[in-house]
Amino acid sequence: MNEEELGTDLKKRIKEVLSGSLHIRHVDTGSCNGCDFEMSTLSNPIYDISRFGVSFVPSPRQADMLMVTGGVTSNLEKALRITYEATPKPKMVLAIGACACGGGVFGETYANAGGIDPFVPVYVYVPGCPPRPQALIQGILLALDQYEEVLKRGE
Template structure:
């Protein structure tokens, strides 16, 4: 007991105060950005991208097509930055990237056609979901994490949420062992063939209303395994996704931001 008290006075509080206080650090690798004044349109950045995340877009009102990033496909590998000889590509410190709509993460929007559901229906469903989220998950949340074929990078970051440094339980959020006790499913990986059935069964075992969060580039779009014979191109090809958290892997604070965004607390 004496040693515990001694350590407390010696090191003080180690828990980070995020999201009340934003984290500023030069060590944070965030979303890639382009300086179009330096860009020579050589497309070396596009050709070096292993996931095809860099596309041509009418970004920032420039004349003609310019390179831009589909953040849901980006694995933050820095190959584009290394390939650019004009320093037109650089990585920012912006890590709060989670979005409820996947198209908000893309320079080239996905085209989704559904003739059976009108825009008005989508708006009504979205309003009802937002009200239910605030009602049921405003103060507490139980999460079941599912590895659907990841490299474990995202899983390590999720595990770090329970450490003394991040201490996610201070926000009324905790992880549970059974989907039957869960309010939210956090899914990592591109959803391999072997995990597809298990993911669906876990989703069906989770009581409604429930939320699904896709964690990492693989879960958002398939990532480096996109269009592979062995898996799907992300979680939304199997289940409805409420929030996408890009990154490879996303840092713990990015995960906290995405979780709070899902339950209407950010």
């Protein structure tokens, strides 16, 4: 599937599941910024993900989804927990990149607990170091499928 087909699919699924708009809060728990940089390309003129109904928002209180980058460093563990609690239910969490998925190249150290799933429930793991923007969009699509099931169950 090329970028345009992915975008068309994304717009269709956001319309079906969320009435046309998806709000994402980015949370960096200790990344090297590689994953963050790839995420930021989603908003550049090439991808322009806003045309498919996706907005990056400044507060978790406005968010449907958290995209988390980096392993969980000791300085930011509390911030991750607070951000998750502040996000309205039902909430989707994507682990972006090898570090958020399971520690990546940094593994686990005295200052880094590794992947995010001991701290917050994860909908979708998007591997890669860093993952490409297309992989991020595919991760969002997978999360929307799960979210739709959660809505049907009334959770």
